[in-house]
Amino acid sequence: MFKSIRFKSITIYFLLVFIAMVIVGVFIIQQFEQYHLGVVRGNLTQIANSVMKTLEEIDWQNNKEEIQKNIAPYEKMGMEIYVIEKNNDFTIISSTNLSYWNQNAMYILESDLILAAFHGEIKESDIVSQQEGQRSSKNMVFPLYDEHSRITGIIYLRQNLEDIYNTLDQSKFIITRATILALLITIILGYFIAKSITGPINDVTIKAEKMAKGDFDQVVEVKSDDEIGQLANMFNHLTARLKAVLQEISNEKKKMDTIINNMADGLIATTAEGKIIHANPVAIEMLKIDGKTLKKKSFDEVFLPLNNKLTLNYLSTQEKWYGNEIIDMQEGVKLRAKYAPIIREDDYLEGIVVLLQDVTEYEKLENMRKEFVANVSHELKTPLTTIKSYTETLLDGAMEDKGLATQFLGVVVSEADRMTRLVQDLLQLSNLDYKQGKWNKKEININDIVKSAVLKLEVSAKNKRQHFVHTSYDDEIYVFADKDKMEQVLLNILSNAIKYTAEEGKIEVQVQLKSSYVQIIIRDNGIGIPKEDLPRIFERFYRVDKARSREMGGTGLGLSIAKQIIEAHKGAIEIFSEEKKQGTRVVITLPTTNEGLALN
Structure with a gap:
């Protein structure tokens, strides 16, 4: 009391x-x-x-x-x-x-x-x-x-x-009596005032005890706007928030179950003794085992036939139970099994989680990487071999023949230039891959860029008596782009059109506005590209006709660079072609900065 x-x-x-x-x-x-x-x-x-x-x-x-x-x-x-x-x-x-x-x-x-x-x-x-x-x-x-x-x-x-x-003395007596009366009134009023304060607090305490027992449907009646009322409001807010959090936890659990059951990787959870307690549908599909049958088996029974290292005894020898192993499945499918422990706060091993990843595609990409390295090595080796052989010939006495020496040195310079172009293209690709290139983006008129690229290659086209048809858009079309990089793309596409179009052929360049995008269409009536080669046309070092491409000085990286530059501008590049029919059509699509122009 x-x-x-x-x-x-x-x-x-x-x-x-x-x-x-x-x-x-x-x-x-x-x-x-x-x-x-x-x-x-x-x-x-x-x-x-x-x-x-x-x-x-x-x-x-x-x-x-x-x-x-x-x-x-x-x-x-x-x-x-x-x-x-x-x-x-x-x-x-x-x-x-x-x-x-x-x-x-x-x-x-x-x-x-x-x-x-x-x-x-x-x-x-x-x-x-x-x-x-x-x-x-x-x-x-x-x-x-x-x-x-x-x-x-x-x-x-x-x-x-x-x-x-x-x-x-009479005044003192009166004041004393007044004091006693005031104190009596104070005790009575203080009792009721204190009761008005402690009553809601007791109510909050009782309902908090009920909440502690799991009954969250508790609401305190708010009778005032003072601190006690604020306490009641806060209690009600806490109750509502707690219910919301519990609901959120329940939703998160459902969400986690949904994520686990629909994730791209397989997931299996076991107890410390190896009993399987959970397996998502992807894991069941990857292992080709029925779900009910899988949960009846132990860890060793499932994984030992697939990889003799995937046993509880082996996992226990690994540092802190972490590691991964490759599983070879049927039909060339490869799975990577990553395992990790489930540790409680008291460092007790509660179970093991195994993540199954289909690395078949990764292996293909790894093979492509190896092929890329081999291509680079080959592309560098060819001009180096030529330079070395011609240089050795010059050293062996060909220097005496001035005409022959000049011819050989011309070949050496040509091969050196080809190596330089190859290295520059590789360096540019590397910068684009790792986003290390320097961009100078600003608003530019795409008509001006197309016109500049056409003028620079007009002489090359005239040398082959090719007919250039350039159609600009009537109004100015602005894009937010790097002028030099865009011109590089156009020069690459146009030079390919000139290279692979016969003499007296036709090359058309057209600029069109489609909604909030601009399209640059380059069409030729050249030799075209076989249908089976189109899906790989943007791969690095991929050539339709390798011998002819090298003869024309190509590195096999131009289209790869062009694709990355266009995509860095939030655009797209597409190639449509069919061998020995209507030539090749390249469509470059870029977003414009003057969307209102399309409405006009």
Whole structure:
């Protein structure tokens, strides 16, 4: 009970009100006392000035009997006035209290005040009696001067303060009663206020316990907009969020099951003892085993016939149970089995996961890579062999025949140029593959690029008496592209058209706008490309007629480079052809930057 928030809240309210009432009460009493003492002081000062003025008028030193007449009326006001003459005995020569006449004032009144007054000071003191029967009073003294400003006596005034202090005592009693009443009200109000705070908290606690037991359909009633209301809102938000998270976890589980069951790779999970607990459809299909039959088998029973290394004993010898093995299946299918452990937080082996990947296509790509390396080696070896043989012939004496030497050196230069072109093409392909090439893309008019490429190759076409037909689009068509790279592509396609088109042949270049794309169509009536070669036409070093291509100085990389450049511009390049019929048609498609042009 004493540790509850309700008890602590009531205690805090009680202490706050108690301290506030004490501070206010003390302040009021002090101010009340100071005010009334100030009023008494003012009255005494006023009376003293009046008496002193009267005494000066009657020449009191020579008419002492007149003094009593002048101060007697003040007795009715509860005032005591003493006139003390300056002599060795400090004699009271007149007083409202007749019993003190002709007595020594030092023994009756406050001696320190008397002495101070005879030294020219106006002084006062408050005598507050705490004992019953004794009086509280305010005492003030004023010096009396003659015409030569000499002190001849003093006036001693005393005012009874009993009424004031009785009033103060009554005020204290009233404030005390008010404090007690306020504290009682505080306890009652504090109880209900604390209850209004702890009630919702208790409600939240009870419903939180129910949530801990699995009942998440808990809602706290929000009764206010304060912090308690915010707590209730936050609890309700937490409940809703928790339900959403649990639903999300359930959805994620379903999603994960969907991913596992529909992933391209096969997946098998086993216990630490090797019992198969899960296999997705792809794994079942890859292993050619019925799903129900598969789950009845152990890890060793499934994989040992496929690869004698895939056993639990072998896997346990591998570093941290990680590794992979190749499985040769029927019909040339190759599977890579990657295995990894399922480890709990306490480092206990809970099971094994095996990922089956069909690497048949990868093996084909690897073979293509090897073929590419072989082609590069061959393409480099051929000109090197030619250069070496011609150089050796020159060294063996052919240098003597100037005409023959010039011919041989021309062949060496030609082969060196061919090697240079090959290396440059390989370097450009490498940069395109790894996106290391420098691009200078900006808005360019595609008509200008096509026209520039046609003009550069017009002389080559005229040398073969070929007819160039160039049709530009009426309006300007802008693309965001690298001008030099685009011109390189066009020059490559056009030069191929010139090379493989007979003399007096026809080459057409046309620019068309299709929606938000521009098409550059290059058509010739040359020898064409066999249908079976079209799918591989963009492969590196692939040539339809290898001997003829080398004779014409080709490296076999031009179309591969062109395709990568166009795709880097978010475009496409297509080749349509059929041998010995209508020649070849190349279509380059690029996105434009002026889409509104198509609407016109």
